[in-house]
Amino acid sequence: MNAPDTPPPTDALLQARDISVRFGGVMAVNKVSFDVRRGEVFTLIGPNGAGKTTVFNLISRLYAPTSGRITYDGQDLARQPPHKVASLGIARTFQNIELFEYATVLQNLLIGRHTHRRTGFWQDILFTPAARRAEIEAREKVEQVIDFLDLQHHRDSLVAGLPYGVRKVVELGRALCTQPRLLLLDEPSSGLNVEETEDMAFWIQDIQRDLGITVLMVEHDMSLVSRVSDRVLAMNQGEVLAMGSPREVQAHPGVVEAYLGTIEDVSSLRREVA
Numbered sequence: 001m002n003a004p005d006t007p008p009p010t011d012a013l014l015q016a017r018d019i020s021v022r023f024g025g026v027m028a029v030n031k032v033s034f035d036v037r038r039g040e041v042f043t044l045i046g047p048n049g050a051g052k053t054t055v056f057n058l059i060s061r062l063y064a065p066t067s068g069r070i071t072y073d074g075q076d077l078a079r080q081p082p083h084k085v086a087s088l089g090i091a092r093t094f095q096n097i098e099l100f101e102y103a104t105v106l107q108n109l110l111i112g113r114h115t116h117r118r119t120g121f122w123q124d125i126l127f128t129p130a131a132r133r134a135e136i137e138a139r140e141k142v143e144q145v146i147d148f149l150d151l152q153h154h155r156d157s158l159v160a161g162l163p164y165g166v167r168k169v170v171e172l173g174r175a176l177c178t179q180p181r182l183l184l185l186d187e188p189s190s191g192l193n194v195e196e197t198e199d200m201a202f203w204i205q206d207i208q209r210d211l212g213i214t215v216l217m218v219e220h221d222m223s224l225v226s227r228v229s230d231r232v233l234a235m236n237q238g239e240v241l242a243m244g245s246p247r248e249v250q251a252h253p254g255v256v257e258a259y260l261g262t263i264e265d266v267s268s269l270r271r272e273v274a
């Protein structure tokens, strides 16, 4: 039995409880609650302005909630400084790729890996045995990621010269180099053609199945969402509209209407879901 002040065991890696974010007069996120279970792919969907990116930015600590609480692996995320998020095991990709354009793929991945380094400034400068070991470990990890994502052919290419679809995979690789437990993917299919989106679906499935990484994703492409997501949370106007399997959420009348832009009051639809 648990002691009275011990939280009950949970399979949730991330828990958001009643989180709200206000920007001036705009309630971007209004009392949103959800759990992301260990090992699942959990996807946020919703029309433009629904609040998805704001939720994402809360979890990567770019924003702080106006109210509510986000717990990651039992720890209050708001107590963690933003620069500590990567070392907690949270990594992210961006809607508009953020890589060093005039560095090679290998260099970009090594930079990603360096956020994981445990050695200090002086150890690195003096190249102590600990720093040497860390460097070898970093290179090994990066090589594993290059093999995993089939990037061998591009290892020494400058990012600036690569097709957009390959850059998206490099960005995914950079996030994987930090050995995350929670991977945040911000619109992984944006800018990709049909074939590249198919490939992205395979990478996400491999990351979940082979690496056991929990994925939280914001995505608009419903075929990708249905294919890779275990559960989906639909938002509209900062509120939760529906949550469940991809099939359940897509069949929800409120979700269909929200995408058509005809919903004025999501409260009635939330009652339908309950």
Ligand SMILES: Nc1ncnc2c1ncn2[C@@H]1O[C@H](COP(=O)(O)OP(=O)(O)OP(=O)(O)O)[C@@H](O)[C@H]1O
Binding pocket: 023, 026, 027, 028, 046, 047, 048, 049, 050, 051, 052, 053, 054, 055
């Ligand atoms: N930094 C900010 N300052 C002021 N308002 C903001 C800010 N960020 C978001 N908003 C507002 O909050 C609301 C939710 O925006 P958010 O970007 O989270 O939606 P979204 O679902 O991600 O939309 P999209 O799919 O277009 O990216 C919108 O009304 C937006 O204008």
